[in-house]
Amino acid sequence: MTAPALEVAHLSKRFGGLPATKDVSLSVSPGERRLIIGPNGAGKTTLFNLITGDLSADAGSVRLFGQELIGMPTQRRVHLGLARTYQILTLFPRERLVHNVVLALLGLDRRRWNPWSILTASRDLYANARAFLEQVGLGDAAERIVAETSYGERRRLELAMALAQRPKLLLLDEPLAGLSQAERQTVRALLDAIPREVTIVMIEHDMDTALGFAERITVLHYGEVIVEGTRAEVVADPRTREVYLGD
Numbered sequence: 001m002t003a004p005a006l007e008v009a010h011l012s013k014r015f016g017g018l019p020a021t022k023d024v025s026l027s028v029s030p031g032e033r034r035l036i037i038g039p040n041g042a043g044k045t046t047l048f049n050l051i052t053g054d055l056s057a058d059a060g061s062v063r064l065f066g067q068e069l070i071g072m073p074t075q076r077r078v079h080l081g082l083a084r085t086y087q088i089l090t091l092f093p094r095e096r097l098v099h100n101v102v103l104a105l106l107g108l109d110r111r112r113w114n115p116w117s118i119l120t121a122s123r124d125l126y127a128n129a130r131a132f133l134e135q136v137g138l139g140d141a142a143e144r145i146v147a148e149t150s151y152g153e154r155r156r157l158e159l160a161m162a163l164a165q166r167p168k169l170l171l172l173d174e175p176l177a178g179l180s181q182a183e184r185q186t187v188r189a190l191l192d193a194i195p196r197e198v199t200i201v202m203i204e205h206d207m208d209t210a211l212g213f214a215e216r217i218t219v220l221h222y223g224e225v226i227v228e229g230t231r232a233e234v235v236a237d238p239r240t241r242e243v244y245l246g247d
Contacts (some may be wrong), residue, residue, distance in 0.1 A: 013046060037203070083170050084173065169198070
């Protein structure tokens with residue numbers, strides 16, 4: 001039997017007396033496209049931070065293809081195949097786009113500990129970085145400074161950096177936020193092109209685009225899973241309309 005790509009069991013986190021996630025459990029199959037929705041403050045980004053190790057859990061389990069992640073450093077989780085993007089962009093604004101991707105590549109490369117080997121092997125690192133920029137439609141912008149690019153280009157750069165880590169599980173935190181309709185369509189096409197070897201879990205508020213992307217949806221409210229199922233099941237559930245769609 002194939003292990004789930006991601007299995008979260010009874011995951012809880014409190015900030016003072018306030019539960020950010022409360023006994024959250026979910027299972028994502030390999031290759032699945034999962035959407036996590038919920039109103040502001042529902043605990044969506046906190047859940048991602050617990051999965052990646054940016055926050056430590058108070059209780060519960062997180063397994064990546066059957067391997068327990070709780071207690072494991074974030075960098076070790078990345079080496080096991082976990083990558084993410086952030087709701088707030090985390091880039092090096094004064095560096096070139098290609099150099100941002102090279103830094104992402106170095107995160108998984110043993111040569112990062114040897115400055116001399118990095119210098120002598122820089123040609124292949126930069127060639128790989130440019131290939132990932134091409135993948136997100138930024139090949140011609142590789143030498144531009146990040147601060148000189150548009151917000152939509154920066155969103156695509158962050159996706160290139162995540163893909164450069166060759167993830168098995170990719171967590172996307174509102175990848176369409178702040179984009180124009182045309183930019184959303186561009187990023188959506190890029191996401192559709194990611195091979196099924198990569199499992200994707202996405203937080204998103206652009207419901208029209210996100211619902212078309214996801215195969216299963218999990219609805220969080222006040223840190224708890226209240227609805228889970230297919231697109232049709234979740235949209236039809238009155239609890240979804242009550243807490244998220246405002247009906």
